[in-house]
Amino acid sequence: MKNSMLALVSLVFTVGVAILPVSHASAGPPEDVKSAMELLKSKTAKxxxxxVRGQDTVAGKAVPGLYFGDTKxxxxxxxxxxVQKEMGGTATLFVKSGDEYVRVATNVKKDDGSRAIGTVLDPKGKAIASISKGESFFGDVDILGKPYTTGYEPIRDSANQVVGVYYVGYLKQ
Structure with missing residues (x-):
């Protein structure tokens, strides 16, 4: 009797644990954000x-040139x-320019429908706090006044210096 009661309690506990909800906060980034980030990184790695080399002008702003191999x-x-065509959402490459990270390649749109190149990563946002420490950030942020589920990862050169930021994100509905 004691063994069958123990087996029943064990079964109830096991089933109960199996059906507990899992929050995104503890589960890591949503799969689509993670997959889009891996795709962006693999496409640039190819x-x-x-x-970073020289200076370039992006939306009237002088910034360093961000290169992958010989491709600016x-x-x-x-x-x-x-990345957007294959995964949906949005993707951006930022270059480090002084203390700022400037969008040099993006399909994030401004309210007028134009690409948000030349705009900067929010200096007071959640993502910059992680990037400044050389760490990735995955979570919800506001981009140009709109809510997105995002991923940001540092772009490191061959000397392991952070020279930019990879970004992918999905507009929240």
Whole structure:
């Protein structure tokens, strides 16, 4: 009797644990954000190692040139648009310019429908706190006044210095 009661309690506990809800906070980034981030990183990696070279103008702003191999990504939307076409959502590459991270390739749109190139990663936002420590950030943030579920990861050059940021995100409904 004692053994069958113990088996019943064990079964109830096991089933109860199996059906408990899991929150996204403890489960890590949503699968679509994680998959889109991996796709963005793999597409840029195929071009070569990241580096910054020289100066370039993006939306009237002088910023360093962000390169992967010999391909300059400033004002080059091929990779971010391919990620959007394959995964939906939005994708951006930021370059580090002084203390700011500037969008140099993006399909995030401003209210007028134009690409938000030349705009900066929110200096008071949640993502910059993690990026400043060389860490990734996955979570909900406001981008240009709209709520997104996002992922941000540092872009590191061959000397392991953070030279930019990978971003992917999905507009929250």
């Amino acid at each position: 071009l070569g190692l990241p580096s 990504l400033n004002n080059n939307f091929t990779v971010v648009d391919e």
